[in-house]
Amino acid sequence: MTLDGHHAAFPLCLPSRNPSCSTQQRRGRNVPSTRVVVIGAGIVGCGLADALTARGRYHVTVLEKGALPTPGGSTSHAPGLVFRTNPSRTMSAFAGRTIERFTELGAFDPVGGLEVATTPARLADLHRKAGLAASWGVRGEIIGPGRCGELWPLLDTDRILGGFHTPDDGLARAVDAADGMARRAAARGARILDRHTVTGITQDNHQVTGVVTDRGTFPADIVISAAGFWGPVIGAMAGVTVPLLPLAHQYATTAPLPQLVGATHELPILRHQDRDLYFRTHRDRIGIGSYAHRPMPVDPFATDGSELPFTYEDFAAGWDDAAALLPALREGAAASGARAVDHAFNGIFSFTPDGMPLLGESRELRGFWLAEAVWVTHSAGVAEAVADWLTDGRPPLDLHECDVARFETAQLTPPYIAGRSARSFIEVYDIVHPLQPPEQPRPLRTSPFHPRQCELGAYFLEGGGWERPHWYEANAPLAAGLTLPARDPWSALHWSPIAAAEALATRERVALYDMTPLRRIEVTGPGSLAFLQRMTTNQLARKPGAVTYTLLLDEGGGIRSDLTVARLGPDRFRIGANSPADLDRLARHAPDGVHVRDITAGTCCIGVWGPLARELVQPLTDDDFSHTGFGYFRAKETYIGHVPVTALRVSYVGELGWELYTSADLGLSLWDTLWDAGRDLGVIAAGRSAFTSLRLEKGYRAWGQDMSVEDNPYEAGLGFAVRPDKGDFVGRDALEPHRIRRRLTCLTLDDPGAVVLGKEPVYVDGEVRGHITSAGYGYTIGRCVAYAWLPSLAPGTSVHIEYFGEKIAATTAEEPLVDPQMDRIRR
Ligand code: FAD
Numbered sequence: 001m002t003l004d005g006h007h008a009a010f011p012l013c014l015p016s017r018n019p020s021c022s023t024q025q026r027r028g029r030n031v032p033s034t035r036v037v038v039i040g041a042g043i044v045g046c047g048l049a050d051a052l053t054a055r056g057r058y059h060v061t062v063l064e065k066g067a068l069p070t071p072g073g074s075t076s077h078a079p080g081l082v083f084r085t086n087p088s089r090t091m092s093a094f095a096g097r098t099i100e101r102f103t104e105l106g107a108f109d110p111v112g113g114l115e116v117a118t119t120p121a122r123l124a125d126l127h128r129k130a131g132l133a134a135s136w137g138v139r140g141e142i143i144g145p146g147r148c149g150e151l152w153p154l155l156d157t158d159r160i161l162g163g164f165h166t167p168d169d170g171l172a173r174a175v176d177a178a179d180g181m182a183r184r185a186a187a188r189g190a191r192i193l194d195r196h197t198v199t200g201i202t203q204d205n206h207q208v209t210g211v212v213t214d215r216g217t218f219p220a221d222i223v224i225s226a227a228g229f230w231g232p233v234i235g236a237m238a239g240v241t242v243p244l245l246p247l248a249h250q251y252a253t254t255a256p257l258p259q260l261v262g263a264t265h266e267l268p269i270l271r272h273q274d275r276d277l278y279f280r281t282h283r284d285r286i287g288i289g290s291y292a293h294r295p296m297p298v299d300p301f302a303t304d305g306s307e308l309p310f311t312y313e314d315f316a317a318g319w320d321d322a323a324a325l326l327p328a329l330r331e332g333a334a335a336s337g338a339r340a341v342d343h344a345f346n347g348i349f350s351f352t353p354d355g356m357p358l359l360g361e362s363r364e365l366r367g368f369w370l371a372e373a374v375w376v377t378h379s380a381g382v383a384e385a386v387a388d389w390l391t392d393g394r395p396p397l398d399l400h401e402c403d404v405a406r407f408e409t410a411q412l413t414p415p416y417i418a419g420r421s422a423r424s425f426i427e428v429y430d431i432v433h434p435l436q437p438p439e440q441p442r443p444l445r446t447s448p449f450h451p452r453q454c455e456l457g458a459y460f461l462e463g464g465g466w467e468r469p470h471w472y473e474a475n476a477p478l479a480a481g482l483t484l485p486a487r488d489p490w491s492a493l494h495w496s497p498i499a500a501a502e503a504l505a506t507r508e509r510v511a512l513y514d515m516t517p518l519r520r521i522e523v524t525g526p527g528s529l530a531f532l533q534r535m536t537t538n539q540l541a542r543k544p545g546a547v548t549y550t551l552l553l554d555e556g557g558g559i560r561s562d563l564t565v566a567r568l569g570p571d572r573f574r575i576g577a578n579s580p581a582d583l584d585r586l587a588r589h590a591p592d593g594v595h596v597r598d599i600t601a602g603t604c605c606i607g608v609w610g611p612l613a614r615e616l617v618q619p620l621t622d623d624d625f626s627h628t629g630f631g632y633f634r635a636k637e638t639y640i641g642h643v644p645v646t647a648l649r650v651s652y653v654g655e656l657g658w659e660l661y662t663s664a665d666l667g668l669s670l671w672d673t674l675w676d677a678g679r680d681l682g683v684i685a686a687g688r689s690a691f692t693s694l695r696l697e698k699g700y701r702a703w704g705q706d707m708s709v710e711d712n713p714y715e716a717g718l719g720f721a722v723r724p725d726k727g728d729f730v731g732r733d734a735l736e737p738h739r740i741r742r743r744l745t746c747l748t749l750d751d752p753g754a755v756v757l758g759k760e761p762v763y764v765d766g767e768v769r770g771h772i773t774s775a776g777y778g779y780t781i782g783r784c785v786a787y788a789w790l791p792s793l794a795p796g797t798s799v800h801i802e803y804f805g806e807k808i809a810a811t812t813a814e815e816p817l818v819d820p821q822m823d824r825i826r827r
């Protein structure tokens, strides 16, 4: 089996994760003794200095190569537009905190934000954004062209179909904010040292020990790289991959416009995403930002400042589009006789493969943290979150989308980082469907069944680098007889009625699901049981052959992940996990002698599920697969045909059956064996679209979507997996079983033809009281199923979900919707 190369060198026995513990023990209590060196005094570095000194237990030094207060990084040039609305709830929260902090500092001007639509698709998307805003508690409304013209008198309203107005967005004065935070930090004792160029990072036994500069070395217990787009340069000094790509982006300021002469305040920030443009006023001038040009990557190793010469040829189309939206631009230029553009530059900042920041402690070097690829918009919020994370040993909100540990090994090669980050640039203002897969590089990771999946006409989407079939065209004949409600164009994207046929075939017969992308971790060695008992919530002290559903909590009792743990031998466990962070978490905490290995890549898995699953599998083995011989949530190491397998009687789709694991070389053989044996039973291959539908009907949660560290197990409906009396485990003391603030609630949509997709706001008695976490059509029950965080409501309560501006009626339901008695799955 393979050893995930990325982790091979990772030391398995490490000191306590909480840095303040070790240093406090070393130097006595209540002394602000942990030495933190922050690299970079841009908005992020200054924000960190402020947030860290506010916690009173750090000795903070900021090292900056430039001269303050405008050291020359991206912050020195940012026009400072701040928009709170974001598909990510976490990013929206960061922006909200940043606005609060900047407002305290007098560095925020709440001029409001306006996004305009010039196409019907964009107008529809603005309605979707308005829904996101409502879900995350951001004020905003869809307005007509006339109102847009009132807010922005220079707009050619004939071109506009409508707009989304967010009155609390606005303009940050990033340099003032950074300066204000740096001063506050300095007043609390931080050293902010400009003209210090970092040239090296020192380390000892995988632990960072200091930062070398052109003016001496600074010992450090913790180093936080806030070097912006120079992150990869600092990373290289530490031996740490920093997956970002610096790209130049055009910003131009016009000459004064007669129409704006005498302006006493700024207009709202304006975005014209149909043309990849944004605007702000600088009193009588207009600043124009453009993403409408080719990606212009920059080598951070060879670049000193963040401002490059303006390339006029890249701006031509953007300028025409800007002038079409704001005719005064052309008139103004003509009237004043001045060159239309007065000051312009190509400014550099960071893009990442998924467009999200890079936060947290590196996997490769202990004590070396990243706070990079962060916009001004999110900066102070990020800084606070990182400071809390460092201090408490756990993030204060759900950071899994930002965690630097989120990348798979296959996502860390330079071409991947460059290609996908450039893609993030191109898509920055595009309307992107939540399921839209990247074009490149694909296929990257494939399961051993890939050739068969292609033969069956798999419709592949991508996740974690894996090609994942969502349905198979080969099943189209099964869908021919079904009558399904028509879908709106958005929810019809990356969907097919074939998924319905696959779901029903799973309920009625048997289907093969490729579960290879499910992360598999092996934990072996003496002490494995005690280790896993301490790390997770459920009782694992059961005989070999037992499978247990259990939770990884953080120290505050929040859900870091949900796992299945199969005990295959006294000191041998097989874990089904979620994100790469799970591996990181276990590897970091494993004591001497306990080995934690990611075996995902060298192995594969097929879920054989459906009422005929036993009829399919039993003839292929002499082992007993009867209900008494192979009980629910049991594991066996056995064989199927010629293939040795580890079989787990577990089913995320809620039907009778097994997960069958084998090594990758035998995968195709396993698939073919099952396929041939299943022919007479009507076996099909089924994809993720059906899978999601079935898991929602069964009420199984998806970590990262339905729950996160912000949620406790009882609120998430997972109290059954927590055994507080089994002995101590991480998070136990923080659990409060009776403190239920809200619940993960099952809803069904009243109209069988309606669908929602996730993240929509939920209204109770006309007020937004929560948001949808995941949703999908339940083909068995004939309605869309949605889960939402809501205050406790009795089953049968009417609520409304806002979908593209429409209020859709839904009702809270008793869960699970299918097989509450477990008759289908336990027999
Ligand atoms: P930086 O400000 O780049 O700070 C990093 C610091 O690290 C620098 O000061 C650098 O000198 C220092 N450093 C690097 N290497 C070393 C070393 N070896 N030794 C010592 N010091 C070092 N964001 C928004 O939110 N809204 C906008 O409207 C917006 N518009 C933008 C427009 C343009 C043209 C550009 C370029 C960016 C824009 N951004 C915007 C993005 C935003 O500016 C950046 O994301 C943000 O400023 C990054 O802050 P930072 O502190 O991470 O990086």
Ligand code: THG
Residues within 6 Å of the ligand: 518, 548, 549, 562, 563, 564, 575, 576, 577, 578, 633, 648, 650, 651, 652, 659, 700, 701, 721
């Ligand atoms: N298979 C395996 N491991 C996994 C998953 C999987 N680990 C990650 C993720 N998926 C975990 N999620 C679940 C969710 C529900 C169940 C299994 C994995 C499940 N729950 C039953 C229930 O809630 O009724 C049984 C619980 C119990 O008996 O304790 O089956 O798909 N290998």
